[in-house]
Amino acid sequence: MEVVGNTCFSSSSVLVSPLTNGAFSLSSRAIYEKRSCNFTVFSRGIKSNKISCKSSESGIQENPKSKSGSGTKVEEYNTAMKRMMRNPYEYHHDLGMNYTLILDNLIVGSQPQKAEDIDHLKDEANVAYILNLQQDGDIEYWGVDLKSIIERCQRRQIRHMRRPARDFDPDSLRSGLPKAVSSVEWAVSEGKGRVYIHCTAGLGRAPAVGIAYMFWFCGMDVITLKCMALKQLNTAYNTLTLKRPCGPNRKAIRGATYDLAKNDPWKEPLENLPEHAFEDIADWERKLIQDRVRSLRGT
Known part of the structure; x- marks a missing residue:
């Protein structure tokens, strides 16, 4: 069994299971390869699809249809x-x-597409909470039976929570972040299992x-996956996007x-204010933010 990284796909042809070090292994039914930010899925030894996260000089690169x-x-x-996010990455629903x-x-990913995905998250990733950021229209668009x-x-005793935000809309995201983070912070504090945050593509x-x-x-x-003191947005942003190439x-x-x-x-x-204002916060600002986010629990 080969250890290949910490991004995994769940489908009928790709089986994954988490290891204690945060990596994931794959069964003999599927091989998952990650090289230079290219994710290629092989099903039973046959190349089936590719997710490209390369970007051109303009920040966008089209993939074949x-x-x-x-x-x-x-x-x-x-x-x-x-077009709307200037995000060079792609979502492959199939x-x-x-x-x-x-x-x-904490896990970040794409939308569960069927009930069996919930079994996978419970059994293979120890998920106890799911935070869904999709609007009703997003779910209907993809034909998901919510x-x-x-x-x-x-x-399966998983707490399902929703904090909808409009896709591709930074203003909606900005206004919705405090309540969404309040749900995550509460779930983490409960400590009954991992928190799975998803939108459509993740x-x-x-x-x-x-x-x-x-x-x-x-x-x-980044070595132990444990929390530590952090005061800079850039550190948090780079930490997540290096693990999961994306463009929030x-x-x-x-x-x-x-x-x-x-x-x-x-x-x-x-x-x-200057372009990088509030990418670094003082201790008193952090305390004020934490108090205000916690006050949103249950809203």
Whole structure:
């Protein structure tokens, strides 16, 4: 059995299981290869698909069109993501759910597509909480049966939470981050298992919530996957995106940080401040942010 990294795909042809060091192993039915930020899935030894996370000088590189049954939807989604988020990465719905272990108690990934994905998260990744950032329209667009997923969560004793944010909209993300992080912080504090944060592709909203949580509440020792003191957004951002190549909106995270740390109603708007304002926070600002986020529990 080969250890190949910490990003895994769950589908009928790709089986994965977590190891104690945060990596994942694959069964003999599938081989997963990660080289130079290219993810290639092999099913029973036959190359089947590719996810490219290369970017051109302009920050965007087109991939060949998908030939799967949901190809048109995938193409439309990736086109919108590249245009509106300037995100050079792509979502491949036909490969099934994929996710990455970020902290020892935090996972960021794409949407569960069927009830069996919940069994996988429970049995293979020790997930006890799921935070869904999708709006109803996102779920309907991909034809996901959310009711069956929630029912399977209840059966498997997984707490399913929703904090919807509009896809490709940094203002919606900015306003929604505090409540989303409050759900993550509460779930982590409960300590009953890992927290799985997902949006549609796990490339925008979900990693932004993970980064904001790390920035506001902890950090990450990249060797042990344990929390440590952290005061810089850049450290949290790079830590997550090096593990899971993606392009969450940094400005939205800065904006939410500013909103929570603002202690003067007459304070100058963030837009008038230097470009890197609130990418570093003082201890008193961190304490104020934490208190305000915790006060949002249950809202």
